[in-house]
Amino acid sequence: MADWIKSFTEYFPNELWSIEAEELNRFSIDAWPVVIKMKQTGQTPYLPQVVFRPRFSKEVTQVLGWANQHRVPVTAWGAGSGVVGAALPTQGGILLDLSLLNKILVLDKMNLLVKVQAGLMGHYLEAELNSHGFTLNHSPQSLDRSTVGGWIATRACGQFSSRWGGIEDFALAITVALADGKTITTRLAPRAAIGPDIKSLFIGSEGTLGIVLDVTLKIFPIAETRLLETISFPSVKSGLTAMRRLMQTGLRPFLVRFYDVDESLFVARWSGITPPLGANIFILGCEGLNDMALAEYRAAMQILQSEEGVRLGPEIAQGWMDHRFDFSGVENRLAQPGGVAETIEVASLWDGILETYEALKHDLSPFAEHVLGHFSHSYPQGVSLYIILLDEVADAKSAELRLREIWDVAMRTSMAHGAAISHHHGIGLARQKYLREELGSSYDVLERVKNALDPEGILNPGKLAFRR
Numbered sequence: 128m129a130d131w132i133k134s135f136t137e138y139f140p141n142e143l144w145s146i147e148a149e150e151l152n153r154f155s156i157d158a159w160p161v162v163i164k165m166k167q168t169g170q171t172p173y174l175p176q177v178v179f180r181p182r183f184s185k186e187v188t189q190v191l192g193w194a195n196q197h198r199v200p201v202t203a204w205g206a207g208s209g210v211v212g213a214a215l216p217t218q219g220g221i222l223l224d225l226s227l228l229n230k231i232l233v234l235d236k237m238n239l240l241v242k243v244q245a246g247l248m249g250h251y252l253e254a255e256l257n258s259h260g261f262t263l264n265h266s267p268q269s270l271d272r273s274t275v276g277g278w279i280a281t282r283a284c285g286q287f288s289s290r291w292g293g294i295e296d297f298a299l300a301i302t303v304a305l306a307d308g309k310t311i312t313t314r315l316a317p318r319a320a321i322g323p324d325i326k327s328l329f330i331g332s333e334g335t336l337g338i339v340l341d342v343t344l345k346i347f348p349i350a351e352t353r354l355l356e357t358i359s360f361p362s363v364k365s366g367l368t369a370m371r372r373l374m375q376t377g378l379r380p381f382l383v384r385f386y387d388v389d390e391s392l393f394v395a396r397w398s399g400i401t402p403p404l405g406a407n408i409f410i411l412g413c414e415g416l417n418d419m420a421l422a423e424y425r426a427a428m429q430i431l432q433s434e435e436g437v438r439l440g441p442e443i444a445q446g447w448m449d450h451r452f453d454f455s456g457v458e459n460r461l462a463q464p465g466g467v468a469e470t471i472e473v474a475s476l477w478d479g480i481l482e483t484y485e486a487l488k489h490d491l492s493p494f495a496e497h498v499l500g501h502f503s504h505s506y507p508q509g510v511s512l513y514i515i516l517l518d519e520v521a522d523a524k525s526a527e528l529r530l531r532e533i534w535d536v537a538m539r540t541s542m543a544h545g546a547a548i549s550h551h552h553g554i555g556l557a558r559q560k561y562l563r564e565e566l567g568s569s570y571d572v573l574e575r576v577k578n579a580l581d582p583e584g585i586l587n588p589g590k591l592a593f594r595r
């Protein structure tokens with residue numbers, strides 16, 4: 128046993144930590160397909176040495192103060208739903224499991240705010256808000272398997288982002304424990320011109336700059352009406368043109384998703400409807416007060432139909448809504464040793480998206496039987512592209528190698544076409560070797576911030592391409 132473990136376990140009460148093999152093992156794998164394959168071949172390279180489970184924020188600051196003094200790595204863990212290996216401890220040390228910091232601290236109905244502890248799971252928060260007539264409007268597919276702190280740390284983005292934005296648009300203030308154990312709380316205001324936005328430093332920092340303790344999020348009244356529609360497009364090009372025009376007119380439907388012909392077949396299955404041959408399926412949702420939702424729906428449909436869109440009725444869109452948290456297609460495949468399944472999301476300005484899509488489909492097709500594509504987060508300036516790859520190979524080792532090849536080709540092709548290498552999953556281990564090139568000269572600022580906030584390099588070392 129390392130010397131530091133002995134002094135750690137003597138210093139902290141034993142109900143707060145564990146060094147049991149089973150516990151340590153639990154935190155050696157998240158939802159990154161590569162590490163799932165490594166586990167299936169008996170490799171466990173990302174093993175913490177101690178699991179620490181604080182009950183109060185104060186215990187987080189205490190453990191950080193201790194770890195900083197003893198130069199022991201600390202890796203935060205929300206719910207382990209990250210799909211790029213960001214929460215995996217690369218250098219052992221302390222795994223900080225935040226699951227007991229799960230309280231709703233304030234529900235402020237006057238200002239439409241909720242303040243919650245970082246370890247609270249998304250679906251508990253959403254259910255509690257719903258019981259008061261409110262909703263988050265942040266709805267990642269992983270709502271029932273991820274935490275609020277994880278959303279902040281990964282810069283997450285939900286399925287209704289075309290109207291409501293990413294987590295950065297919901298978070299108004301955060302409390303963060305810094306590497307030396309000091310706590311900071313950012314100023315709560317609807318907007319303020321009081322220097323750079325400190326909270327933004329931590330959004331997307333993947334546990335490398337501080338540990339998020341609590342978050343104040345915007346909330347919204349539940350919409351009076353939701354209208355759904357499915358539209359078929361003859362090509363990816365026509366659907367993307369329609370999507371761009373929709374977003375650039377100033378309309379903000381809460382649901383704007385467009386599937387290529389290959390993925391359309393998978394999506395339509397949920398409703399039991401076979402889409403027309405060659406259809407690229409677009410699903411649209413408008414919400415708000417009855418009149419508003421109806422007016423938006425009519426204006427949106429006019430645009431979509433003027434770009435070759437053909438109305439198919441609400442059923443396929445409804446089927447998607449009803450199954451929108453279902454990830455079993457990927458999970459079941461990954462559970463098989465030879466199963467290959469990966470999801471890779473990138474983002475592009477409108478003028479580069481079609482080329483990026485075509486290049487990724489082309490370059491990735493030798494690596495998977497199915498290469499599916501959809502566009503699910505759209506903006507006036509551009510859109511995200513989400514690629515799903517499915518295949519079957521001989522065994523888990525071949526699957527791991529295949530996944531690594533897929534990542535390399537996907538990242539290189541995206542960069543060659545000017546796309547941002549991640550839209551919302553983040554960097555983790557999967558993308559870290561591309562980050563310096565991706566950020567160019569601005570990486571220097573990130574490195575200086577890291578050195579200033581965490582000079583001993585204890586927070587999630589080996590991530591965001593930091594050298595320690």
Ligand SMILES: Cc1cc2nc3c(=O)[nH]c(=O)nc-3n(C[C@H](O)[C@H](O)[C@H](O)COP(=O)(O)OP(=O)(O)OC[C@H]3O[C@@H](n4cnc5c(N)ncnc54)[C@H](O)[C@@H]3O)c2cc1C
Pocket residue numbers: 157158202203204205206207208209210213214215225245246266267268269272273274275276277278279280281282283284285286333334335337338339340454551552587
């Ligand atoms: C089925 C499925 C669907 C998904 N759908 C979406 C989606 O729609 N949109 C989306 O954006 N993502 C999605 N994801 C990815 C994942 O759910 C998100 O990245 C999520 O935000 C991770 O939250 P978590 O609590 O599980 O964090 P973890 O996976 O535990 O950790 C992720 C990173 O955050 C850090 N971290 C966690 N908590 C804290 C904290 N309190 N303070 C500091 N650092 C912290 C960790 O160290 C790590 O670097 C999906 C994943 C799966 C498996």
